[in-house]
Amino acid sequence: MLMTGDNVVVEAGAKLEMVVIKKNGDVTVDELVVGDDTVIGPNTHIGLGAKIGASCMIKSLSLVQRGRKIPDATIIEGHEVTDLNQTEECEMKQFVEDQVVASLGWHLASLVISFIPVVISILVSVLVIFLVTLFPHTIVLLVALYPICMTIGHIFVAICMLPLRSLLVGGRASPGWEKVNSRSFLRRQLATSLYHSSLNILDGTVVHHLVSRFIFGAKIYFKSSFIPRLDEPDLTSVGECVFGANGVLLRNTMFYPGGVARYGKVDISDQVMILDRAVVSPDTAVKERVMVAPITAVYNDTIHEEGTVLLGTPAMNLTRKKADDVEMEITSEPLIFLLLQCFIFIYFKYIVIILTLSAFYANGVVFWRFFYCDCYLGNGAAIGISFVIFPLSLLALVLVCLALCLAIKWIVIGNFERFQSKGLIAVDSWDVFRWMVANQLIHTASPFVLQLIDEFWLTALFWKMMGAKIGTNTRIDPDVLLLEVDLLEIGDNCRVEEEATLLCHRFNDGGLKLERIVIPSNSYIQNRAVILPGSEVRDEHVTMLPLTPLNPGEKVTAGHWQGSPAERVNIKTGKPLPMAATRRSTLLTERTSISVRGIV
Numbered sequence: 001m002l003m004t005g006d007n008v009v010v011e012a013g014a015k016l017e018m019v020v021i022k023k024n025g026d027v028t029v030d031e032l033v034v035g036d037d038t039v040i041g042p043n044t045h046i047g048l049g050a051k052i053g054a055s056c057m058i059k060s061l062s063l064v065q066r067g068r069k070i071p072d073a074t075i076i077e078g079h080e081v082t083d084l085n086q087t088e089e090c091e092m093k094q095f096v097e098d099q100v101v102a103s104l105g106w107h108l109a110s111l112v113i114s115f116i117p118v119v120i121s122i123l124v125s126v127l128v129i130f131l132v133t134l135f136p137h138t139i140v141l142l143v144a145l146y147p148i149c150m151t152i153g154h155i156f157v158a159i160c161m162l163p164l165r166s167l168l169v170g171g172r173a174s175p176g177w178e179k180v181n182s183r184s185f186l187r188r189q190l191a192t193s194l195y196h197s198s199l200n201i202l203d204g205t206v207v208h209h210l211v212s213r214f215i216f217g218a219k220i221y222f223k224s225s226f227i228p229r230l231d232e233p234d235l236t237s238v239g240e241c242v243f244g245a246n247g248v249l250l251r252n253t254m255f256y257p258g259g260v261a262r263y264g265k266v267d268i269s270d271q272v273m274i275l276d277r278a279v280v281s282p283d284t285a286v287k288e289r290v291m292v293a294p295i296t297a298v299y300n301d302t303i304h305e306e307g308t309v310l311l312g313t314p315a316m317n318l319t320r321k322k323a324d325d326v327e328m329e330i331t332s333e334p335l336i337f338l339l340l341q342c343f344i345f346i347y348f349k350y351i352v353i354i355l356t357l358s359a360f361y362a363n364g365v366v367f368w369r370f371f372y373c374d375c376y377l378g379n380g381a382a383i384g385i386s387f388v389i390f391p392l393s394l395l396a397l398v399l400v401c402l403a404l405c406l407a408i409k410w411i412v413i414g415n416f417e418r419f420q421s422k423g424l425i426a427v428d429s430w431d432v433f434r435w436m437v438a439n440q441l442i443h444t445a446s447p448f449v450l451q452l453i454d455e456f457w458l459t460a461l462f463w464k465m466m467g468a469k470i471g472t473n474t475r476i477d478p479d480v481l482l483l484e485v486d487l488l489e490i491g492d493n494c495r496v497e498e499e500a501t502l503l504c505h506r507f508n509d510g511g512l513k514l515e516r517i518v519i520p521s522n523s524y525i526q527n528r529a530v531i532l533p534g535s536e537v538r539d540e541h542v543t544m545l546p547l548t549p550l551n552p553g554e555k556v557t558a559g560h561w562q563g564s565p566a567e568r569v570n571i572k573t574g575k576p577l578p579m580a581a582t583r584r585s586t587l588l589t590e591r592t593s594i595s596v597r598g599i600v
Helices: 086-094 104-114 116-134 136-169 183-198 206-214 335-372 379-413 416-420 430-453 456-465 583-590
Strands: 002-004 019-021 027-029 032-034 074-077 080-083 176-179 236-238 253-256 260-263 266-268 284-286 309-311 316-321 488-490 517-519 542-544 559-562 567-570 593-595
Touching (some): 116 136, 116 183, 206 335, 379 430, 430 456
Parallel strands (some): 542 559
Antiparallel strands (some): 019 027, 176 260, 309 316, 559 567
């Protein structure tokens, strides 16, 4: 159902929609066509049945609606359509005209080298298991210390990758232009891949940040749980007390039609907040105390000043004024909290891995037991028993993982309504530490097993058991971002699609604050829409189109809404309704002072 031309680039986080399950349960399937030399940018959404012409550029966080046809040589930024500047395209190609596309041998060699971190990690794991067999009397101690040993092993892998990365990029990576699939391009991509592979299991922990800074040389402040994920450590700088929310991308690479890639630095200054699914592009510096709103793309030509709010795609630069409510600055967290959180997370991740492996290999163990031992069973019976065991072991895995999530929630947190009653909670507090632990552990165990079964009834049942109020005939995809569901209410006959965000917390006042989210009946929350607490869906029959945030203080009524800020649109044309001043045009005209609490 997907047809692409030659030299098509689909960047990280892009969603190409080919199957849609509607509110009534109907399944729609359609063909999606992408022409030659087209670039689909990061965190974009290409709707079902769209047809994109050749040499198009769909920029970060842009939406191509379902069934839409995009002509050749077109740029889409957000919902704005312009023609591709052919002169600029020719100028970009001049930077890489001397570079030669790598041969198949180069690609195969790159693929083999990319597995080196995994191979070393496996060897370290085998070494630890071998030590257990040598000293059987210390098996309990070694099992208890296994995650710590593996953490040290991953640090060793990172140290081994450092000289290899230096060899690939000639020291440290630098800004520049590359032809896609040239030798120098493959070396750059491989160097970045080795960095991520060596630290994959430690992702998001303080150990990951420490290794990135002191081994790979990234300029980051490590005393925070909220540091955005780095793309290329040599080209990224993150200041003190920076906050990065879910799905944030700091991109050091940008692709252009015609097979050209640009590498550039990303510099995030102190006290910057980057909220849900925002994207920062290469050669971009974000100034101090700037707040980047949800679903906002920031480029090197985005105009802003210290302390302002950047909102939308293209981003609007809005004056930021303090709310009347109490505010505080995002602070660093105690190192002991960060280390404790790291090792709790690593231990739990290994528990989930062991449970998963046990479930998938249980049928093999049973087959070996009955086939090779004297159990007086025929080969057919042994095979039949092993086949029966496999679904039962998967069912046990699902039940155990979901039960672990329930236990974590009720033991670590209890009821999130008690957190709500505390108001604004400081980032360096014990309560936020508990919230972080619950957040990491629940989102480690639950998404995998819910997606493994992928049944609407199971997803709804699980979140109801976690405390949510979910109406009848409501369909929620298993990878929807939920957590504080004691404060979440979803009506009847609703549909919440993949990777939508319905988290009942926000940090825009400088600390953790929980508020309710209510979704009326017959609502339709599409892919990657973000509903933030403090916003209001007033009526039934509201449709939030993909990549549409509803920020605190915003109110929507019945109809179709898209863009940032959300605007009511004609679903057939994809344009704002006529004879109505849009919120974007109003903000651009007035450049009004925006309360932090009232916009993000």
